[in-house]
Amino acid sequence: MGIFNSKDKQLEPPPPPFLDEPWRKIRWGDNQAVLQYVQNYKPANENIKLLRVLLYGPVGAGKSSFINSVGDIMQRRMTNSAAASAITSDKSFTKQYQTHKIQITRGANKTFYPFVFNDIMGVENETASGVHPEDIKLAMMGHVKEGYKFNPVSSLSKDDHYYNKGPAPDEKVHVLVCVLSANVAEVKKIILEKMNSVRETARDLGIPQMAIMTNVDEACPVTEKDLKNVYRSRHLKNKMKEFSSAVGIPMKYIFPVKNYSHEIELDDDVDTLILSALKNMINFGDDFIEKNAPV
Template identity: 30%
Template sequence: MYVRSQSDDIYGDVWTEEKAYCVEVEVHRVQDAEDLLFSPWREVSWTEKKREELRENLTLYKPSFEALSKVRVLLLGPVGAGKSSFINSIRSVLYRRVSLLPIIGSVSEGFTKKLKCYDIRAEKGGQPTALTLCDAMGFGDSEGTGMTLHDTLAVIKGHVPEGHKFQSEASINFNTPGYRQSPAMEDTVHCAVFVLDACKVLSYSENLEKKLKKLHRMISDLGIPHVVLLTHVDQVCHAVQEDVQYVYTSRIVQERMQKAAELVGLPLSFVYPIKNYASEVSVNCNTDILLLSAVNQILQAIDDASEDYPSAPQEAETKR
């Protein structure tokens, strides 16, 4: 077979001579090559040193607002987006092994029915960090299904006791058992996190989008920071499935992140992709870094927002 050498922009001449003869030729197609950018659009250091630095940032974190000793982060989103799995994954990162906790499940109407707050500990059996992650009922496709906007705001303002079982047909009110009439600052939510599924952001219903945008406006009026976590990014891009360090060079992940931002009404810079531990039996450095980076951004958002309210978030609302 006769082959003429051609110059390649990246590798130069493939053949040392202008003309060459070969007996066999193998042609290989690079799968998903067009889906990857030449350089990442967000810089991340994928090293063991970075993982330990981020882990230490979380375990040693103290709120910049002196009135707070702990911060409460509420996870919100559609059923099955991965809210409970995120809590399990953060615990896995800190325990340095995949944690097998009975807080997740897979049922169409949603696994979580109650408000449950989880202390995030620096190690198994260790002292709690300053971060508490709160899980609640998932959103349905309409106001009449899943957790309602009314109940969501009641949780954020600190009126709802832990363990409350949500019921779409019975809104939280003054007669709800354990209702806090005048919640303390530590009872309120200090950051709301929208958890969306990268596999579904293109097909979420119009009703759900309206709910997300309306909630975004209401939370903004309260002066409470909120961000978006985009889960299952490994399931929309083969390269990311192989190694999450490709997450910021993946065109499809970038597009799904942009869509997630549009669904809520936030800038793209407020969206953080993650991969929860699901099928793995051991933790992975790059997956840990992606998870811890998201937590670090959440804590920074809380500290940035604390500069704008002199006491409690709900008091800031009263002064508007």
């Protein structure tokens, strides 16, 4: 018989919410250097004009909100490039395949940054609902045309008007980003199965993969109080470990972020986390472009 009985164990205090040291180093307040890095980016291969990032994940994870947040930061003001819903629902708000560009200049001669985001219908709980996994795979290979309306029951067929038979290098995906919310207790098994199928295709195509974990402020009181606590939060580190194990993406490729939601002004700490994720998206995608693009 042990020294402590079950009642004694129940009285053991919970571990403190703070880790002694941040488990990942990040340069808070050094946004200008990262912003300049992103602003100066050009694809490694001159035959490719756009680096394409495909976001996928469960409904309500914050895919569209992340795109809007990137637009806010790069344009230094609040924007609304990707329609996002503020209503909690188990049904996807995004219905069509869309490419989102981030503007550099405005007016008649407006220009855009050389990276784009593709937002797709969310992965849902039911078998015949949400984005069809085959459509995500076709999108990665560049076979889905702009404006295609997702059909949860059947994937895009080769004889469909929206099927791109000969995708250009710019139309193919260069980095696949899984978006998960830290404010979710667990990811349903059926969603994980759909997502793992997508990941296997990306692996076979050699497309680099990473993940962003949204809503870190809502999921953890110490981070809600001060976003700089994100890498000192015991809860968020454990949550990232859970996600890493569930989706098969190493911890080093998962980035916690807070999307802009209720704010009407930019915040340096919010920008720091989003820019950190964005810089790595660009780096991973550019490595793929340099390795695989035609010469």
